Amino acid sequence: MRRLTFLFKPQWLALYVVAIAFAYLCFTVLAPWQLGKNTKTSRENQQISTSLAQPPVPVTTLLPHQDSSAPGAQWRQVSATGRYLNDAQVLARLRVIDGNPAYEVLVPFRVDGGPTILVDRGYVKPVTGTRVPEFAPPPTGTVTIVARLRDSEGIVAGKDPLREDGVQQVYSISTAQIAQVTGIPLAGSYLQLVDGQPGGLGAIALPHLDAGPFLSYGIQWIAFGIIAPIGVGYFVFAEIKQRRRDKAESDSRAAATAPLTTEQKLADRYGKRS
Numbered sequence: 001m002r003r004l005t006f007l008f009k010p011q012w013l014a015l016y017v018v019a020i021a022f023a024y025l026c027f028t029v030l031a032p033w034q035l036g037k038n039t040k041t042s043r044e045n046q047q048i049s050t051s052l053a054q055p056p057v058p059v060t061t062l063l064p065h066q067d068s069s070a071p072g073a074q075w076r077q078v079s080a081t082g083r084y085l086n087d088a089q090v091l092a093r094l095r096v097i098d099g100n101p102a103y104e105v106l107v108p109f110r111v112d113g114g115p116t117i118l119v120d121r122g123y124v125k126p127v128t129g130t131r132v133p134e135f136a137p138p139p140t141g142t143v144t145i146v147a148r149l150r151d152s153e154g155i156v157a158g159k160d161p162l163r164e165d166g167v168q169q170v171y172s173i174s175t176a177q178i179a180q181v182t183g184i185p186l187a188g189s190y191l192q193l194v195d196g197q198p199g200g201l202g203a204i205a206l207p208h209l210d211a212g213p214f215l216s217y218g219i220q221w222i223a224f225g226i227i228a229p230i231g232v233g234y235f236v237f238a239e240i241k242q243r244r245r246d247k248a249e250s251d252s253r254a255a256a257t258a259p260l261t262t263e264q265k266l267a268d269r270y271g272k273r274s
Contacts, residue, residue: 004240006239007236012236015232015235016232019228019229019232020228022224022225023225023228023229026224026225026228027222027225030221031218031219031221033218034214034217034218034221035218037214038214038215038218041212041214044074047074047076050075050076054076054077056077056078057076057077058079058080059078059079059080059114059117059147059149059191060080060111060113060114060115061078062149062189063114063115063149063188064115065114066116066185067187067188068187068188068189069151069187069188070189071151071189073149074148074189075148075149075150076149077146077148078146078147078148078149078191080111080114080144080147081111081144081145082109082110082111082112082114082143083110083140083141083142084107084108084109084119084143085108085109085110086140088108088182088183089106089107090106090107090167090170090178090181090182091103091104091105091106091132091169092104092106092120092170092172093170093171094171095123097204098205100125101125101130102123102126102202103123103125103169104120104122104204105120105121105123105124105201106118106119106120106173106178106190107119107121107138108182108184108186109145109191115186116184116185116186117186117189117190117191118173118178118187118191119145119147119190119191119192119193119199120147120191120204121193121199121200121201122193122201122202123201123204124202132165132166132167138198139199143198143199144198145191145197145198146193146197147192147194147197148194149189149191150189150190150191150192151189152173152174152175152188152189153172154172155176156172159171159172168181168182173190175187175188175189175190176188192204
């Protein structure tokens with residue numbers, strides 16, 4: 001048992017703590033994070049695939065009243081008849097479309113016999129750096145639009161709405177925040193116009209149906225969490241073997257250099273005479 005006391009030295013205890021903490025982090029944070037992203041991406045891909053095969057439905061079937069949201073129907077094509085509230089237009093800044101910076105143009109749309117819903121008209125590209133370009137206003141009067149349902153985004157921490165270039169701007173498409181900024185109650189989900197609609201600008205393409213590397217990353221973190229304690233066990237086993245080997249060599253050298261006993265001397269002397 002005394003030979004194993006080295007396992008309780010500070011450097012070995014520190015190794016145990018690091019390995020256990022790393023494995024815990026892998027199983028409780030890193031792997032669930034990647035697997036959760038894989039689940040979200042797979043669900044979204046399925047919603048997009050389903051929406052491509054289904055005709056538009058009236059938006060009031062999914063968003064019947066002002067407090068409605070439809071997280072299970074994201075990307076579903078819907079139709080809506082009503083009018084744009086042009087005075088409450090807002091820009092979402094720092095967006096990226098096809099790898100390039102852009103503004104997304106947002107405006108409330110009051111549905112006939114239904115709620116007021118935020119509509120993403122599409123995107124415009126900034127000019128001379130980050131300046132807002134000129135773009136056509138949405139049509140006045142009653143129009144019918146076809147769009148895709150989108151889930152409201154989270155608010156970006158530390159990024160408050162601002163007014164720049166004479167236009168109200170936000171950092172995310174959060175229906176709750178935009179409702180507060182414009183003073184107009186909005187439904188929980190918003191609409192993203194498909195190409196060729198009244199009031200549409202640059203059409204935003206559908207995401208690529210690619211599950212991404214999240215599943216493999218999640219499995220890798222699980223594997224790392226398993227390997228960490230196994231690695232510690234290997235180092236312990238290797239250290240014990242090395243210590244046994246060193247002790248055997250030390251005992252062998254000690255035996256070779258030890259003085260001969262009287263019996264060994266007599267045996268050596270008479271053995272040579274005989």
